[in-house]
Amino acid sequence: MSRRKTERQLNLVICLLSTRRHLTAQEIRKTVLGYAEAESESAFKRMFERDKRELRDSGIPIQVGTGDAVSGEEGYRISRTDYELPEIELLPDEALVLGLAARAWRHASLGEAAANALFKLRAAGVPVDTEAAPGLTPAMRTDEPSFGPVWQAVRDRRPIAFDYRKPGQERAERREVEPWGIVNLRGHWYVVGHDRMRGARRVFRLGRVRGEVTVLRGGPDVVAPEGVDLRSVVAGQHTEPERSAVLRVRTDAAHDLRRGALRVVPGERDTSGGGWDTLTLPYYDTPGLVRRVASFGARAVVVEPAGAREAIAAHLAATAEPAASAGGSDGPAADGGSGAPARGPRSADQLRRLLMLVPYALGRDVRVPEVAEHFGLSERQVVADLSLLWMCGLPGYTPGDLIEVDLDAARETGEIIIGNADTLAQPLRLTADEAASLVVGLALLEALPEAEGLEGGALKRVGEKLRAAAGAAVASLADAVQVRVEVDEQVADTQRRCADALDAGRRLHLRYLSGYLDQVTERHVDPMGLVVQDGYPFLEGYCHLRGDVRLFRLDRVLELTVLPEAARVPEGVGRRDLSAGVLQRSERDTVVTLDLDPSARWVTEDYVCESVAELPGGGVRATLRTPAPAWVVRLVLGLGPACRVAAPAEVAEEVRAEAARALAHYGAGAVR
Known part of the structure; x- marks a missing residue:
C-alpha cells in the first residue's frame, strides 16, 4: 500500500469538492499536494488518470466540464449533489427492517458492502440497529466462486464468458452470455441471460461454472428484455411430472417418499406391527425415480411400471458389485476463483474508510x-x-x-x-453494491412471517426510500437480483406458528423427519429464533431430546403442537454461530471419500466438501464429513454405479450389503 497515494487521492477529493468551477489537469497538478512528485508531464498524466479511475470505482463521481473557457481544455470537479448521501428519514420500524436486511449478508461476500451501507447511514443520522430483533436471522450465502464476477457483470451490464459443465458431461463447454440477472432458488444461485453461443435464453447454475468468469468490456451494454420474470424463468426449468409409479415401502420407513405420494394404502401388519404399505408416487423421469427409491435400500421396492422396476434392479446389481477405486490425486481441485466481488488495491480501501470515518466521527x-x-x-x-x-x-x-x-x-x-x-462532513452516497445489498436483503425478509406484522408496511416503505436515495441505476441492479424463499402453504403455516410460540415464550412439540436418517423422532423444543438460510426456513431451539441447541428445517416438521408450558432455555445456552453455515462440523464426524463419475459431480455442488480433486475422465474425488455414516450409505445407494466409496471400508461394505438386500426383492429374472 502507498501511503502517499492515499494522501494524494484524499487531497484530490477535498480539492474537487471545495471548488466551484471545473479545474484543469494542470491546475490540479499545481494545487493538490502529491502531484508535484511526478517527474514528467507523461508521468503526471498516468498518475492522474489512474487516480480518477480508482476514485470512480470507489463510487466518487468526478464531473467533467470546461476548465478553461479560452482553450476549451477539460476540467474536473465533484458535485456535492452527486457525492453526498441524500437525506433519509426512517421511522423506528423502518430502521429495524433495514438492519435486518443488512444482517442477511453478514456471512456472505456482500457482507462488507451491506455493513458499509449501514455505516454511512448512521453517519447521516439514520438510527439503524443490526442487533435488533435477535430472534430473527435471515441469512444469505454466496459460496459459489463465480458469484462475485457475475454480480459485477450484472451491476455493470456487461457480457460474461465462462466454462460450464452440465450434469453428466465429461468436459465443460465455453459459454458467452449476456446476463439479465441473478436468482437464488432453494439456496442455489443461477444467472439468467441470452446465450450467444446458442442464440437463446438460458439458465446457468453458478455452482457448475468451472474456472474463472471473464467480464467482457467491449460492445454495448446488456439490456434485459422488458417484462421478463427472472424467478419464473428459473423455477420453470422443470416440467410437471406426467407419470406415476406404484411402490411398496416398509412400515415407518421411506418417509420422504410417503410425503410426496399421491396416495398411501396401508398394508397388513405382522405381530410386531411391521409390514408393507403401497404408495402411488409421481415422477419426472425413470433415472430420477431410480435414484430416489434406491436411496432407501431394502425398505422401498418399485412394483410398476415394469421399465422402472428393471432399471432399479440393474442399478442395485451394479452397486452391489465390488468396484475398484478410480484412483487419482488427493490434491485440491484446480477450479479457482474468488467468492467475493473484486476489490481494489488496499490504498483504495483505506481511502473509502477515511471518507466514511470522517462524517461518522464528527x-x-x-x-x-x-x-x-x-x-x-x-x-x-x-x-x-x-x-x-x-x-x-x-x-x-x-x-x-x-x-x-x-x-x-x-x-x-x-x-x-x-x-x-x-x-x-456529509457521508458519501451509497455505491451500487451497498444499496443493492440492502434492497435484495429486504426481499429476503419477505419470507419471514414476522414481516407481515410490521405495522404500516415498513418493508415496502423502507424499500421505496432506499431506492429513491440510491438512484435509478441501483434500483435496476436490485431488480436484477431476485432472492426469495419459496415455501408451500404447510411450511408457511408451520413458520407462523413457530413465530407465535417464540413471541409467547411457549415450548413446542415436534414430530420431525431427520435430514440424515430415514427416521421420525418426537422432540420437545424451546424456540430461540427463526433462521432463513440456504433457501430454507429453520427453527432454532433447545432440543430436550439431544440436550443441546438444534436447527430444525421446517419442511421436515411433520406435526407441530404448541404446548401450554413455558419455554425454558438453560442458563448459559446461546444461539449457534452460523458464520460457516447451518452445517455444524465436529471432530467426531466420520470422514468419507467418494469417487464420483461426471454425472455425480453435483454432489460437490450440493454438499459441503473438505476437498475436491479431479480424476481422469472428468470425475472427481470428494472428501466430506458427516455425523451420520448411514446418510452416506443412502446417498451412495441413490447414486449407484456413478459413485464408489473409497474410504472408509466399512461404509463401502455396508453400501454393497444393503444393495444386495434390496436386489433380493426384485428376483433374478428382473435384470436384463
Missing part, C-alpha cells in the same frame, strides 16, 4: 475499538489511518487548512476527535 463519541471492529482492522491500523488523515486538507495545506485529529487521545484513551473537516 460530533459523535466514537472509539478506536468500534472502528477497528467494523472494518476488520487492528486498533494500531485505525490509528495509522487517523495519522494519515491529519496530513490532508484544503489546498494551501497550512495548519488552518489541514484536518485536525487528536492522535494522543486516539492512542491513549481510544477516543476519536476530528475537527476542521467540513468539506467531508
